[in-house]
Amino acid sequence: MDVDLRKLRYFVAVAERLHFGRAAEALHIAQPVLSRQIRALETELHAQLFLRDRRATELTPAGEQLLVDARPLLASADALRRRVSRAARGPDSFTVGFMPGLIVTAAVRAMASRHPQLTVEVFRTDWHDSVAAIHDGRVDVSYVRMPVDPRGLQLRPLLSEPRVVLLPVDHRLAGRESVAIAELADEHLLQDPDAVPEWRDLATELRTGRRPPLPAMKTVEEKLEHVAAGRGVAVLPLSTATFYTRRDLVHLEVDDLPPNQVCLAWDSSRRSPLIHEFAALAVDHDPVGATPQAGAVHR
Structure with missing residues (x-):
């Protein structure tokens, strides 16, 4: 049986976080897609890798063994790609x-x-x-x-450099010059909460357990489209925000965010x-x- 390295990477992402939602955000894929890939891997290996209920996700003994073996295998595959890419250049x-x-x-x-x-x-x-x-x-x-x-x-x-929050031009805070992170607590952040831990510690949607899954986004342009559509806000470095000047968006400096x-x-x-x-x-x-x-x- 050939082991699919992509499925192994997905497995490691979940095993390291013990949370399918956070792993899906880190991998930039939808959570249902990640769940299907993990089920497919379990089928291929004829082993259950995770125990899941409404409160927690845990590794089974088979999952613990796979995590031990998967890390060096993925590292070896990465090293192979690096050597080939450099040789090709x-x-x-x-x-x-x-x-x-x-x-x-x-x-x-x-x-x-x-x-x-x-x-x-x-x-x-x-x-x-x-x-x-x-x-x-x-x-x-x-x-x-x-x-x-x-x-x-x-x-x-x-x-x-400073970090700013990107908002739709008709947002309730759009006329301000700056905001405090606490004023964004009720907003939906269109990025991994770990990227803005100051927001994560205050966020209403995390405190209430009602954070919706992130849409699939691979580029800044895609993220800004979602912000402009009113689906959430994004925190970006100032130079990135000014690089993408748009009439339907505004950016405000966040006073209490470190640069x-x-x-x-x-x-x-x-x-x-x-x-x-x-x-x-x-x-x-x-x-x-x-x-x-x-x-x-x-x-």
């Missing part, structure tokens, strides 16, 4: 990942001017794949927005001097036109 290429709202042209041009023989490419990532693109070898370095899972990564802080930090990230197992050279250039060339963060601590 060749030794004379260097790829930089970037997220919406971040302008990396200056650092990329500086890198290309230093190495005329090097083909310096750019690759647009999003919230759900900015780290995955590093791990699977699609990029050599990537501009990421914190928080991210730091395992296997080297992170170099670059700058921080978002932008870092350059790369695979910590790599020792390429090109990576460290680009990291130095990234510090000197701000991707949003602000002053680099003073005294940033490298991780």
Whole structure:
């Protein structure tokens, strides 16, 4: 029997969270789809992996064993993809990942001017794949927005910027210049609550257990469409909000939210001097036109 790696990834997401809803949000798929995939995996393995009732989700002994075995198997598959992707790009290429709202042209041009023989490419990532693109070898370095899972990564802080809430233009708060996070407690947040823990701690829909499932969204553009349609609100870094200027949306600074930090990230197992050279250039060339963060601590 061939084991489907995608189903294994779905299983690990649920096993690590012991919650199908949160796992579905992290995977950017609908919860019914995730449940079907887990049932299909159980059928293929002829084993029940989870015990579920209205109050909790638990691993069975078979599920505990699969979690132990699945992690190194997935890590090995990821390493294989990284090696193949890098080999396919060749030794004379260097790829930089970037997220919406971040302008990396200056650092990329500086890198290309230093190495005329090097083909310096750019690759647009999003919230759900900015780290995955590093791990699977699609990029050599990537501009990421914190928080991210730091395992296997080297992170170099670059700058921080305010976070704002995106609202429909006819929203009750739209005429304000700024809001406090408590004023958003009754709103439906169109993103993983862990991305805005300050809202999570106050949210009415979480306190009452009435949070509806998130729609399938893979891009900022899709998220903004849902905000404009009045289906919820989103909290984004200021540069992302201003990058997507729309007449049907407004953005307000959230006074008591800490700023978002932008870092350059790369695979910590790599020792390429090109990576460290680009990291130095990234510090000197701000991707949003602000002053680099003073005294940033490298991780």
